[in-house]
Amino acid sequence: MTRWAVALLVCVAACGDNAESDERQGGATTVDDRSALAFTHYASNLTPDELQMADAGRGPFDFHWEPPQLGPLFNNDACAGCHASNGRGLSQIGNDFDIDVNGANSQSLIRCSLVDGTPDVPGGNVPVPQYGLQLQDHAVGAVPEIHAALTWEEQPVLYGDNTVAMLRQPNLAITTPDGQLLAPDILTSYREAPAIVGLGLLEAIDDATLEALADPDDLDGDGVSGHINHVWDPVANATVVGRFGWKANAPNLRAQVAGAFAGDIGLSNKVFPESDGQRDVSDTQFDQTVFFASVIAVPASGPRNGKAYIGRTRFHDFGCAGCHIPTLVTGDSVIPELSHQTIHPYTDLLVHDMGDSLTDSRRDFEATGREWRTPALWGIGLTQLIATQATFLHDGRARTLEEAILWHGGEAMAAREAFRTASKSDRDALIAFLMTL
Numbered sequence: 001m002t003r004w005a006v007a008l009l010v011c012v013a014a015c016g017d018n019a020e021s022d023e024r025q026g027g028a029t030t031v032d033d034r035s036a037l038a039f040t041h042y043a044s045n046l047t048p049d050e051l052q053m054a055d056a057g058r059g060p061f062d063f064h065w066e067p068p069q070l071g072p073l074f075n076n077d078a079c080a081g082c083h084a085s086n087g088r089g090l091s092q093i094g095n096d097f098d099i100d101v102n103g104a105n106s107q108s109l110i111r112c113s114l115v116d117g118t119p120d121v122p123g124g125n126v127p128v129p130q131y132g133l134q135l136q137d138h139a140v141g142a143v144p145e146i147h148a149a150l151t152w153e154e155q156p157v158l159y160g161d162n163t164v165a166m167l168r169q170p171n172l173a174i175t176t177p178d179g180q181l182l183a184p185d186i187l188t189s190y191r192e193a194p195a196i197v198g199l200g201l202l203e204a205i206d207d208a209t210l211e212a213l214a215d216p217d218d219l220d221g222d223g224v225s226g227h228i229n230h231v232w233d234p235v236a237n238a239t240v241v242g243r244f245g246w247k248a249n250a251p252n253l254r255a256q257v258a259g260a261f262a263g264d265i266g267l268s269n270k271v272f273p274e275s276d277g278q279r280d281v282s283d284t285q286f287d288q289t290v291f292f293a294s295v296i297a298v299p300a301s302g303p304r305n306g307k308a309y310i311g312r313t314r315f316h317d318f319g320c321a322g323c324h325i326p327t328l329v330t331g332d333s334v335i336p337e338l339s340h341q342t343i344h345p346y347t348d349l350l351v352h353d354m355g356d357s358l359t360d361s362r363r364d365f366e367a368t369g370r371e372w373r374t375p376a377l378w379g380i381g382l383t384q385l386i387a388t389q390a391t392f393l394h395d396g397r398a399r400t401l402e403e404a405i406l407w408h409g410g411e412a413m414a415a416r417e418a419f420r421t422a423s424k425s426d427r428d429a430l431i432a433f434l435m436t437l
């Protein structure tokens with residue numbers, strides 16, 4: 001079945017043409033809050049026991065870890081340091097060798113690897129001797145691995161009506177403690193922290209649904225050819241469908257959270273224990289944190305005026321819905337309340353070629369440098385209410401939703417051009433619609 005056929009089937013069943021029926025973006029888990037606290041609620045249909053479990057998991061998530069657990073190498077001392085209020089992090093990275101424990105100011109991270117060599121896990125990236133697969137810019141009582149200085153380069157782009165938009169892209173200077181630039185054969189990928197709402201619902205979408213959406217050879221000829229990123233699951237010890245991370249490079253929340261504890265904060269855990277089996281994060285804390293990360297609720301969409309209704313139509317006209325699939329249905333979840341929900345995530349969880357301008361030139365499992373996972377758009381209109389300085393795209397280069405769209409290329413070139421050459425009122429209508437998600 002082609003992606004259109006699947007989207008259509010789901011749509012006929014669930015959304016039809018009734019503009020209001022997509023208001024419960026997270027199905028029965030949806031909460032009604034579009035304030036700056038919108039992402040701080042749990043799925044609205046959890047049992048009292050589950051609510052207690054989620055709240056227990058908020059502890060290790062919000063906690064600012066300290067030595068001896070913290071580090072020795074880390075990027076930030078708390079999950080919430082990068083995912084504040086469960087929203088996205090700012091595009092900023094440590095730039096001071098003097099910072100060790102306190103004042104952790106990185107809200108982003110840099111993945112690294114080599115082109116040639118032996119990966120740690122089947123299909124994985126080749127770790128850099130001494131650094132592994134992530135560069136830590138903070139350390140406890142020692143010198144961090146690297147110093148990263150982020151600057152931005154601006155360039156103009158013209159809309160169809162000849163008004164100018166300024167786009168900026170990051171220029172990351174990474175140096176080692178002796179002041180040398182990082183060796184040029186080390187591939188790097190600079191990524192900001194995404195919001196963490198509705199992730200248990202995305203995890204509950206059946207593999208078969210994603211397989212049906214995939215169209216790797218573009219058999220339907222629509223110019224869009226997303227594919228699944230198959231990745232290694234360190235829990236199941238198997239290659240499975242990737243869903244999380246900017247390149248769908250993590251298989252599930254368990255693996256994502258285990259990797260975050262270990263790589264981002266330097267905390268051993270039940271998936272990545274010390275060589276003697278010890279863990280900094282207890283198994284109970286670990287399970288609670290995974291549960292917490294699974295049940296952060298998606299807010300209901302905001303009220304739509306006439307402009308936003310037009311924008312909703314333009315979203316389809318411009319071809320945005322070819323990747324940002326509006327409606328999907330979840331399968332079975334270990335959390336029963338997340339099962340069989342009609343949801344409106346605006347993603348296909350597939351990776352797409354987004355062109356040369358967005359490439360990080362670094363493969364991540366089966367995703368090439370140019371390929372990125374379609375991010376979910378539910379809640380995107382609240383991004384800068386939750387954190388006024390927050391920005392968009394994998395490295396946070398886009399200061400506005402308009403800029404994010406103007407960076408689209410590759411398979412999304414036609415959609416980008418439809419937006420760029422549209423009238424100002426149609427462009428504004430599209431943004432007004434995005435602001436209601």
Ligand code: HEC
Pocket residue numbers: 061075076077078079080081082083089106107108109191192193194195196199243244245246247249253256257260261264265289293
């Ligand atoms: C230094 C900043 C930083 C810290 C600390 C951090 N994260 Fe993240 N988080 C990120 C980045 C960057 C990504 C995207 C990773 C990628 O693309 O590979 C991410 C991705 C995620 C995702 C997947 C989201 C998605 O939509 O795919 C989850 C879940 C998550 N983090 C949870 C956590 C938890 C739980 C912790 C604490 C144990 C944590 N993070 C600590 C930066 C951080």
Ligand code: HEC
Pocket residue numbers: 224246315318319320321322323324352354358372373374375376380391392393394395401404405408411412415416419430
């Ligand atoms: C070919 C698939 C595809 C199409 C078509 C597409 N997008 Fe995207 N979109 C993506 C991918 C992949 C990213 C992430 C790129 C990155 O981070 O470098 C993205 C990112 C975004 C973001 C930023 C999300 C975030 O979390 O920062 C917005 C907003 C967005 N798209 C809106 C749109 C709109 C509006 C359209 C139609 C004009 C559109 N997209 C068309 C695949 C697509």
